[in-house]
Amino acid sequence: MNTEARAFDWAEAPAIATYNFAYLDEQSKRMIRRAILKGIAVPGYQVPFASREMPMPYGWGTGGVQVTASIIGPDDTLKVIDQGADDTTNAISIRKFFQRTTGVRTTTATTEASIIQTRHRIPETPLTAGQVLVYQVPIPEPLRFLEPRETETRTMHALEEYGVMHVKLYEDIARHGHIATTYAYPVMVQGRYVTDPSPTPKFDNPKMDQCPALQLFGAGREMRIYAIPPWTEVTSLDFEDHPFAVQAFDRPCALCGADDVFLDEVIMDDQGGRMFVCSDTDHCNGRQQAGHAGEQET
Amino acid sequence: MPAMQDMAAEQPLMSVRDLTHMYGNRTGCRDVGFDLYPGEVLAIVGESGSGKTTLLNCIAARLQRTSGTVAYQMRDGRMQDLHALSEAERRFLARTDWGFVHQNPADGLRMSVSAGANVGERLMAVGQRHYGRIRETATDWLGRVEIDHDRIDDRPGTFSGGMRQRLQIARNLVTGPRLVFMDEPTGGLDVSVQARLLDLLRGLVDDLGLSAVVVTHDLAVARLLSQRMMVMKNGRVIETGLTDRVLDDPQAPYTQLLVSSILQV
Ligand SMILES: Nc1ncnc2c1ncn2[C@@H]1O[C@H](COP(=O)(O)OP(=O)(O)OP(=O)(O)O)[C@@H](O)[C@H]1O
Numbered sequence: 001m002n003t004e005a006r007a008f009d010w011a012e013a014p015a016i017a018t019y020n021f022a023y024l025d026e027q028s029k030r031m032i033r034r035a036i037l038k039g040i041a042v043p044g045y046q047v048p049f050a051s052r053e054m055p056m057p058y059g060w061g062t063g064g065v066q067v068t069a070s071i072i073g074p075d076d077t078l079k080v081i082d083q084g085a086d087d088t089t090n091a092i093s094i095r096k097f098f099q100r101t102t103g104v105r106t107t108t109a110t111t112e113a114s115i116i117q118t119r120h121r122i123p124e125t126p127l128t129a130g131q132v133l134v135y136q137v138p139i140p141e142p143l144r145f146l147e148p149r150e151t152e153t154r155t156m157h158a159l160e161e162y163g164v165m166h167v168k169l170y171e172d173i174a175r176h177g178h179i180a181t182t183y184a185y186p187v188m189v190q191g192r193y194v195t196d197p198s199p200t201p202k203f204d205n206p207k208m209d210q211c212p213a214l215q216l217f218g219a220g221r222e223m224r225i226y227a228i229p230p231w232t233e234v235t236s237l238d239f240e241d242h243p244f245a246v247q248a249f250d251r252p253c254a255l256c257g258a259d260d261v262f263l264d265e266v267i268m269d270d271q272g273g274r275m276f277v278c279s280d281t282d283h284c285n286g287r288q289q290a291g292h293a294g295e296q297e298t
Numbered sequence: 299m300p301a302m303q304d305m306a307a308e309q310p311l312m313s314v315r316d317l318t319h320m321y322g323n324r325t326g327c328r329d330v331g332f333d334l335y336p337g338e339v340l341a342i343v344g345e346s347g348s349g350k351t352t353l354l355n356c357i358a359a360r361l362q363r364t365s366g367t368v369a370y371q372m373r374d375g376r377m378q379d380l381h382a383l384s385e386a387e388r389r390f391l392a393r394t395d396w397g398f399v400h401q402n403p404a405d406g407l408r409m410s411v412s413a414g415a416n417v418g419e420r421l422m423a424v425g426q427r428h429y430g431r432i433r434e435t436a437t438d439w440l441g442r443v444e445i446d447h448d449r450i451d452d453r454p455g456t457f458s459g460g461m462r463q464r465l466q467i468a469r470n471l472v473t474g475p476r477l478v479f480m481d482e483p484t485g486g487l488d489v490s491v492q493a494r495l496l497d498l499l500r501g502l503v504d505d506l507g508l509s510a511v512v513v514t515h516d517l518a519v520a521r522l523l524s525q526r527m528m529v530m531k532n533g534r535v536i537e538t539g540l541t542d543r544v545l546d547d548p549q550a551p552y553t554q555l556l557v558s559s560i561l562q563v
């Protein structure tokens with residue numbers, strides 16, 4: 001853990017300045033852009049691509065980093081979030097990486113960003129046309145859990161054989177009385193491809209539907225890129241008698257009072273004090289600055 | 299023989315001609331031909347390595363034939379060459395109109411999900427989206443294969459061999475297929491468990507008017523389940539006829555040996 005964090009401290013790696021703009025060479029970027037274009041042309045379809053070595057371990061989101069590196073230009077403004085926050089180690093490291101290799105402006109404000117790279121969340125502030133949301137994806141294949149064979153999952157996608165997706169939801173209901181899947185909740189894109197939004201909470205699934213922004217997904221280790229173009233229909237799978245529903249929270253954010261957001265539990269002290277706050281820190285700060293307040297009890 | 303006349307008047311469900319499958323230059327099965335009529339159960343018997351599984355896989359379109367034809371009567375009555383179907387059509391046929399019961403239940407079941415999900419999968423695959431109704435149908439089918447309904451949420455790993463095999467059968471029959479392929483469905487089970495499974499199978503085949511092709515090297519299975527049988531040796535069919543006739547009055551010397559149990563394994 002320690003060594004990973006060190007290997008990732010770009011302040012200690014001035015040699016990076018000698019690399020190409022956004023680190024990747026132009027040929028690699030072109031190859032990745034072609035995969036992205038293919039992905040946009042066939043919404044939800046996983047396009048194989050020759051994932052490049054990045055100067056960070058796979059778990060750090062190399063798929064998303066490669067996608068961002070291939071689409072970013074000098075005029076872009078970049079926001080990087082991890083678990084909804086801009087200030088986690090991973091988010092800071094990736095932001096620094098792009099600052100050093102591109103010199104682009106970075107921001108924490110969702111509204112100011114032209115590219116937002118994310119690991120776990122879709123920002124609460126609605127995205128707008130012209131923005132690009134880049135997801136770092138660990139496991140792109142939604143059929144994987146029941147069908148480990150790659151040749152078979154490809155055929156299943158090709159033939160739209162998606163019965164097993166409902167088998168998983170069936171198991172959830174049989175076991176828990178309701179669909180207990182809360183993260184990486186599978187969606188149907190434009191009525192054709194079953195796709196994994198992984199690893200966002202299902203709370204964010206409705207934001208994917210008819211989203212004005214372009215959504216790009218990069219899985220580095222698995223070497224897959226997929227896309228959801230703007231204004232695409234994205235439906236969460238469910239049963240007629242167990243319709244899809246997002247997580248509900250029984251209280252508002254302790255800091256800004258928002259009651260329509262995804263909350264994280266924060267441990268306050270070693271007495272076991274805790275509170276629930278917006279997982280999207282930019283959204284929460286913005287609301288507080290605008291005068292909203294929560295109860296802030298511990 | 300009026301029964302024979304009726305059958306002749308009817309169109310076969312499956313019609314196989316000159317079917318050959320080669321594994322390189324080794325023979326899997328060679329020049330096999332037969333007609334299977336609706337509601338008929340055909341047994342394929344023969345010693346180990348005689349080509350039974352190869353033939354079954356070829357007619358179930360799980361294995362590409364080397365030459366010959368396999369025509370199947372589609373639900374609209376049209377005879378269709380199976381090997382001319384697209385993969386999508388073949389797979390659709392396989393999970394709606396056919397069943398395939400493997401000797402080893404683990405090959406035909408999803409061991410990581412519950413019995414109910416195993417039975418419900420085909421329903422979901424053809425678009426059923428009502429949990430309550432899927433579960434109702436699964437419960438009903440578990441009952442029909444004599445599995446207690448309170449085992450519906452248990453995984454097959456917690457079932458006995460006989461129960462797993464019955465679960466595999468329910469999973470296959472839930473979409474109302476017209477034709478079921480079985481490869482040694484009672485193999486590997488205790489004799490008493492075999493007997494119960496055979497009874498159950500016979501009842502289901504009768505009730506549902508199923509057609510079936512059953513591979514077995516157990517002549518008792520052939521006797522109990524099938525109306526007709528084919529005897530294979532070295533990839534070829536050496537004798538074919540009504541089951542009782544073949545077993546009571548075998549013509550080919552090899553079949554005579556088989557029936558006199560000298561060759562029985
Ligand atoms: N995958 C394969 N590759 C090469 N040869 C094969 C393959 N499968 C089967 N064979 C050969 O084809 C012949 C027929 O085999 P098959 O499995 O069809 O026999 P079987 O009658 O089902 O035998 P068993 O009763 O042992 O299951 C045998 O000679 C076998 O060795």
Ligand SMILES: [Mg+2]
Pocket residue numbers: 350351352
């Ligand atoms: Mg065999």
Ligand SMILES: [Zn+2]
Pocket residue numbers: 253254255256257258277278283284285287
């Ligand atoms: Zn807040």
